[in-house]
Amino acid sequence: MSTLESRVHETRHPQTRVEVLRGLRAALPIMIGFVPFALVLGAQASQKGLSFVEVPLMTGLNFGGGSELAAIELWTSPPHVLLIAAITFLINSRHLLMGAALAPLIQHLPKRQALPALFFMCDESWAMALADARKRKALDARHAFSLPYYLGVSAGLYLTWVIFTTIGAAVGPMIGNVQTYGFDMAFPAVFLVLLKGMWKDVRTARPWLVSLVVAGLTYLTVPGAWYVAAGALSGVLSAFLLADNK
Known part of the structure; x- marks a missing residue:
């Protein structure tokens, strides 16, 4: 590596770390809001018969809270797989519109970066990425979309979701019906906060x-x-x- 390349690498690496940490800090309130909802979903899944391993597999591979909650509500023994798959597709179809809105912002990225970024896209990371891109564009940033910021947001939300749905699955049988505590209001509350941030x-x-x-x-x-x-x-x-x- 040449001296010039070394200087460029040293300059970019700290900036990338700063952007990732900025994303994590920005996502912290949403992560806290995820916790009770994730616990509710994990507890309900365990009460429907899903194992301690199956819950994180579902939440980690799908990463869509609305469709996962609908799937658990429809879960029977044996499960109606085609019905659950159809409802999941229908609920997650909003990601087609979300991806289309995000596409112009990430078109400069190579596919090896864009495709994993889209996998971790959820309602909250999408809304935060658009809001941040709007601010960066107003500041005349070279690229409105900051991939490290988005990855910081996405990593925080993804890990919180998977970890706490798993914890919910572990403690669910011990606490009974968690909806009686009002924890299911966390999801609407998170969306209200996001809408406030996007209001013009x-x-x-x-x-x-x-x-x-x-x-x-x-x-x-x-x-x-x-x-x-x-x-x-x-x-x-x-x-x-x-x-x-x-």
């Missing part, structure tokens, strides 16, 4: 309202998890139409 003004939030109303009406009138797809698609469509009308 009432005009730009109109698609949120459309999505909320459509999802709520679908939830009340259509059985199953169709409200997820209905809310996502109506939000995207309204954003497109309202943008054209400006």
Whole structure:
């Protein structure tokens, strides 16, 4: 390695570490919010018959809290695998839209970095990455998307989720029905915090309202998890139409 290359490496490495730590610090409140929800999911999974090994395999390979909770709610013995797979696909279909929104920000990355980054994408890391990219763009950063920051966020959220769902599976049989303690409110609370961070003004939030109303009406009138797809698609469509009308 040449002297110039050594200096570049020494310059980049501390900066990468700083960005990773910045991501971890930013994700800390969300990580804390994950804990009770992860414990609830792990406990419910163990009460449905999943083993101490199967729970972290599910949460680690899928990494989608909404679909995992739905899968556990539908779990029977023996499980209806096709039904669970279909509901999981339906609920996680929102990641198609999330990935499309993230794609312009990561197009400069090689596939060996972009694909693993997309694997660790969840609602919270996606929202935080977009918010951070918006701030970096305003500061005229070379690339709006900071991969080390995103990896710091994702690592914190992923490890918290897998570790505490596993702990929930271990202690679940001892504490009974954890929903009676109100821990299941952690997930909505996390989303409210994320929405607050992404808020600009009432005009730009109109698609949120459309999505909320459509999802709520679908939830009340259509059985199953169709409200997820209905809310996502109506939000995207309204954003497109309202943008054209400006």
